[in-house]
Structures are given as structure tokens and as C-alpha cells.
Amino acid sequence: xxVISQKPSRDICQRGTSLTIQCQVDSQVTMMFWYRQQPGQSxxxxxxANQGSExxxxxxxxxDKFPISRPNLTFSTLTVSNMSPEDSSIYLCSVGxxxxxxxxxxxxxxxxx
Amino acid sequence: GNSVTQMEGPVTLSEEAFLTINCTYTATxxxxxxxxxQYPGEGLQLxxxxxxxxxxxxxxxxxxxxxxxxxxxHLEKGSxxxxxxxxxxxxxxxxxxYIPTFGRGTSLIVHP
Numbered sequence: 001x002x003v004i005s006q007k008p009s010r011d012i013c014q015r016g017t018s019l020t021i022q023c024q025v026d027s028q029v030t031m032m033f034w035y036r037q038q039p040g041q042s043x044x045x046x047x048x049a050n051q052g053s054e055x056x057x058x059x060x061x062x063x064d065k066f067p068i069s070r071p072n073l074t075f076s077t078l079t080v081s082n083m084s085p086e087d088s089s090i091y092l093c094s095v096g097x098x099x100x101x102x103x104x105x106x107x108x109x110x111x112x113x
Numbered sequence: 114g115n116s117v118t119q120m121e122g123p124v125t126l127s128e129e130a131f132l133t134i135n136c137t138y139t140a141t142x143x144x145x146x147x148x149x150x151q152y153p154g155e156g157l158q159l160x161x162x163x164x165x166x167x168x169x170x171x172x173x174x175x176x177x178x179x180x181x182x183x184x185x186x187h188l189e190k191g192s193x194x195x196x197x198x199x200x201x202x203x204x205x206x207x208x209x210x211y212i213p214t215f216g217r218g219t220s221l222i223v224h225p
Contacts, residue, residue, distance in 0.1 A: 031211055048212070107156045
């Protein structure tokens with residue numbers, strides 16, 4: 001299994017600003033994933049981040065809005081840009097396990113006013 | 114495409130009651146099946162998994178059996194506790210894919 005930490009755990013932001021979320025894993029992994037969980041909803045995959053290449057975004061998510069960095073095999077960041085109240089969600093990072101399972105960080109709870 | 118359907122919540126039970134949360138899936142091939150649990154204010158944790166037909170996954174008193182004939186993976190527990198109150202997500206993942214398909218989640222509320 002992998003131990004994943006995220007910073008910040010929560011934040012309240014003003015519309016129009018940006019927030020960068022950090023994700024740290026305790027072991028080297030090839031792929032890291034970023035999810036959004038809107039209130040009372042399931043998880044939606046935002047993008048897959050591979051070290052040394054551009055992130056792969058899912059339909060409905062674009063790099064200008066959610067830029068991702070992956071500088072090494074244990075760390076990634078997701079930025080939520082030009083925020084609006086609709087961006088209020090829990091943002092989760094995860095990594096894959098050997099049995100196709102996923103290990104998740106504790107999440108970042110974002111409220112945009 | 115792949116999809117996972119879970120029973121709608123919330124499911125409200127008294128302590129020591131029997132729990133069933135239904136999950137059915139649609140997928141090509143033979144996916145792996147998972148149950149994840151999300152406790153209040155936390156991220157998702159893997160609860161149990163099964164990788165082939167008739168496998169039974171179990172953990173913390175929870176069980177689920179991979180039923181290929183009914184394309185189901187229902188979660189059960191014989192006697193729930195207040196501490197089991199959480200949201201439970203059923204998910205599937207195709208062989209070689211790290212990207213699961215999640216159900217909508219089922220909220221479980223257990224009263225003392």
C-alpha cells in the first residue's frame with residue numbers, strides 16, 4: 001500500500017483566485033491521479049499525471065483551468081485556477097496499487113465564495 | 114462502456130443490524146471489483162476486493178462475493194456498528210487499467 005498526504009486539508013478562497021494543492025506519496029510511483037468529488041457525489045477523474053510528460057485530461061477538464069505538475073516520482077500538484085463557487089469540491093489525489101486498486105490521499109476540501 | 118450501479122441511500126440501521134448494499138456492474142471482459150469506504154472528512158480507503166468470479170473479498174467483518182452470472186458484488190455485514198457510518202463506493206477496474214469506474218456511493222447511517 002501507499003501512504004499519501006495532501007496539503008492543504010481545506011481552504012476557503014475568493015472567486016477569481018487560484019489554489020495549488022500538493023500531493024506527496026511515500027514511495028515512487030509512475031502514475032498519479034487527480035479526482036474531484038462534488039458535494040454528495042461520486043468521484044470524477046480530472047487527469048492522470050505521469051512523471052516527465054504532460055498530464056492526460058479527461059473530457060470536460062482542461063489544462064488552463066487545472067494545470068498539473070509532476071516534477072518527480074513522489075510528488076504532484078494540482079492548481080485550480082480562476083475559481084468560481086462551482087469549483088467548491090473535495091479534490092483527491094491517488095496512486096494505483098499492484099492489484100488495480102487505488103490508494104487515496106485524505107483530500108482537500110475547497111470552498112469558493 | 115463500463116458502469117456501476119449502487120442502491121440509493123441513505124441506508125439507516127440500528128446497531129447490530131444486518132447490512133446489505135447492492136452493487137451491480139456492466140463491463141466488458143472480467144473486471145476486478147472493489148468496495149471503498151469514505152469516513153466523514155476523510156479520503157477513500159479500500160475496504161475489500163475480488164479479482165475473479167466467485168471470489169469473496171472480506172475485511173473488518175464486511176464481505177462481498179463476485180457474482181459473474183448476476184454481474185453483482187453486494188456488500189454485506191452481519192452486525193453493523195456506529196463506527197461503520199460512512200459512504201460506501203462500489204467500483205470496477207478492467208485488467209491493466211488503474212482507472213476505476215465508481216458507483217455513486219451509498220451513505221450508511223448507524224444509530225446506537
